[in-house]
Amino acid sequence: MIKEQIPDIIVGRLPRYLRTLLILRETQTTTNSKELGKRLGYSAAQIRKDLSQYGEFGKQGTGYNIDFLIDSLNHILNTDRNWDILLVGVGQLGHAILNYTGFSKFGFHIRAAVDINPNVIGKKFNTCVVQDIGKMKEIIEENQIQIAMLAVPAENAQETAEKLVEAGIKAILSYAPTTLSLPPEIRVEYTDPLISLQHMTYYL
Amino acid sequence: MIKEQIPDIIVGRLPRYLRTLLILRETQTTTNSKELGKRLGYSAAQIRKDLSQYGEFGKQGTGYNIDFLIDSLNHILNTDRNWDILLVGVGQLGHAILNYTGFSKFGFHIRAAVDINPNVIGKKFNTCVVQDIGKMKEIIEENQIQIAMLAVPAENAQETAEKLVEAGIKAILSYAPTTLSLPPEIRVEYTDPLISLQHMTYYL
């Protein structure tokens, strides 16, 4: 794999390019680095450099074919396939996640959900029924799930994450407002509105 | 203001330091750059450098007093005060946001919520009643609200954001899976699980 060599900061921009391309596709078939850059707040040169890490997707004088670039980015990001997800924690936030249908359009499917609370175990949602957290490992192995969303209270996040890793999970998207300490081969991302709020008040 | 000169990448780490300090405070009164770095996955030198941008918070040989550093960071981030927030969009996600009580502990209070849908207008939540989106400007001005959370569908995000800016909003935390184009003086942050998912599948 050569992938390791491409800086994560570049990888992190690719989903944003993808998103903007999907919007542009509604109205046009071609775009260029200048237009993309303007939309995203990056320089045109940066966009060209980033994309050039993975190949030559554009044409001189013309720019980029949007459909082709979308396909290419999906291939690079491994999003040209479906992914099964396990949700851990079906509280207020977990409910919202389960009811949100926006993930499946992009190939992310919440195939299973677990909680410790008997009141929600057995509850049915669009794509799955909440199961006992004791069955977590079993569920992960049977369905070969690699990605988990963590929506448990902050106090339980670390221990739950460790159990997920033991059970074979490879990547965690944590909604818990806590920094997790996990082995480096486990991919952890945080989605954390509080951090964002505290970041922006600095400038107010 | 000298603030402009401190890179945003450093500012963005400060809330993370804060978060880790709050956890450490449970068990100890003092910490040091090495311990903080280990918890967060940063080098000790980086933490010292970041903090040194704002003053001298540590003591040689001893490290940092946790309470003092927490207070200092809150002061730097402007989070040593309360902030009122307007929520725009009370759909599935908006409901979850309104029911989530974790923000207020950190001084962020959702004081008002608006939507376009008559079925939710008038609905009561802990801290506010949903009002008609037509009253948005009025609400912002009367309550002098500077921060908005945007939880409308992607299609409406851009136009709604523009209306928020017209109405005097200074910062937007967008939950919509879209990149917003707004004047540079408006602070925009995104909280976007899809981007995170697409980022991590790259490595799977």
Place this chain on the structure above:
DNA sequence: ACGTGTGAATTTCTTCACAGCC
């Protein structure tokens, strides 16, 4: 003429390493 892809130049960010103080 237009816009990509890319070495080179530049700027920014991170780490090193150590003087100085507790």
Place this chain on the structure above:
DNA sequence: GGCTGTGAAGAAATTCACACGT
């Protein structure tokens, strides 16, 4: 001895600027 704060060094990311294809 331990740990901070910080210039200097080093690494990384970004931008420049231009040759080249359409």
